[in-house]
Amino acid sequence: MDNYFDKIPYSSIVIYTSIGILIFLSIKILNSYVIPLLKEKKHSFAKSWQRLKISIWVIYFTLFYATMFQANMFITSIFTLLIVGLGWNYWRNIFSGILIKFNNQFKVGDRISTEFASGILKNIYLDETELINDEGELLRIPNYKLNTAVLKQHFNKNTVETHLFKVKTTYASNSETIYQHALNCPYISANQDISVQKKGENKYQIKASIIDNSFIEKAQAFFLALESK
Numbered sequence: 001m002d003n004y005f006d007k008i009p010y011s012s013i014v015i016y017t018s019i020g021i022l023i024f025l026s027i028k029i030l031n032s033y034v035i036p037l038l039k040e041k042k043h044s045f046a047k048s049w050q051r052l053k054i055s056i057w058v059i060y061f062t063l064f065y066a067t068m069f070q071a072n073m074f075i076t077s078i079f080t081l082l083i084v085g086l087g088w089n090y091w092r093n094i095f096s097g098i099l100i101k102f103n104n105q106f107k108v109g110d111r112i113s114t115e116f117a118s119g120i121l122k123n124i125y126l127d128e129t130e131l132i133n134d135e136g137e138l139l140r141i142p143n144y145k146l147n148t149a150v151l152k153q154h155f156n157k158n159t160v161e162t163h164l165f166k167v168k169t170t171y172a173s174n175s176e177t178i179y180q181h182a183l184n185c186p187y188i189s190a191n192q193d194i195s196v197q198k199k200g201e202n203k204y205q206i207k208a209s210i211i212d213n214s215f216i217e218k219a220q221a222f223f224l225a226l227e228s229k
Helices: 002-006 010-071 073-086 088-102 143-147 175-184 213-228
Strands: 111-113 118-124 128-132 138-142 152-154 161-168 195-200 203-210
Touching: 010 073, 010 088, 073 088, 088 118, 088 128, 088 138, 088 143, 128 143, 138 143, 161 213, 175 195, 175 203, 175 213, 203 213
Parallel strands: none
Antiparallel strands: 111 118, 111 152, 118 128, 128 138, 161 203, 195 203
16 A cells, blocks of 8 residues: 555646646636726627636646546545545536536526526526525525526516627628618617727727627627628
8 A cells, every 4th residue: 555655646746736826826817807908808708718717627637637547546546436426416516517607508697597496696606506586585506406407598678788899891881781781680689779880991890789698609700701791
């Protein structure tokens, strides 16, 4: 047994721990000081940034685990079985939370309803999600239960968000033409104001409302397609 402990790669543990701290601090700085400066690009970047963060951590832990497993298969296997076995309920909530965040399934402020609870989302953590029900009570829902529930997501006029889309065309156009294209876009809210501003030769900026944040990328792709028309 002593031989197994002698093979523990303590130097690798120190290196990976240092790298993990560096990644954590870098992401925290970006979240606090860089992302807020993006302003009009913040909403369109949020989904990609969320996925990038998750991908970075998944790659980091995969490399860390592979290094530990290669250096000491026995200790790593025993440690894995203990951690996963004793905390299975916790880890499946973590995995569900990763899926929710990676897919940008919903965001804080959304109103949802399931067969066991309904209300407005207050916080979305990796292991659980906080929800305020219609009685004003704070409910903590395990992410595994939320991810496997029959879920309804409600949208109303008060929850729409305004986004800016840049359009560059290769043909002679005017603001009215671009406005008509915007009206035909199936991913923006038709019952909200739409404005078009000319920013240069055949360059326009569209200000429109999106009900579902998952439609942002689709709307951008729709307007991007105008460039080839």
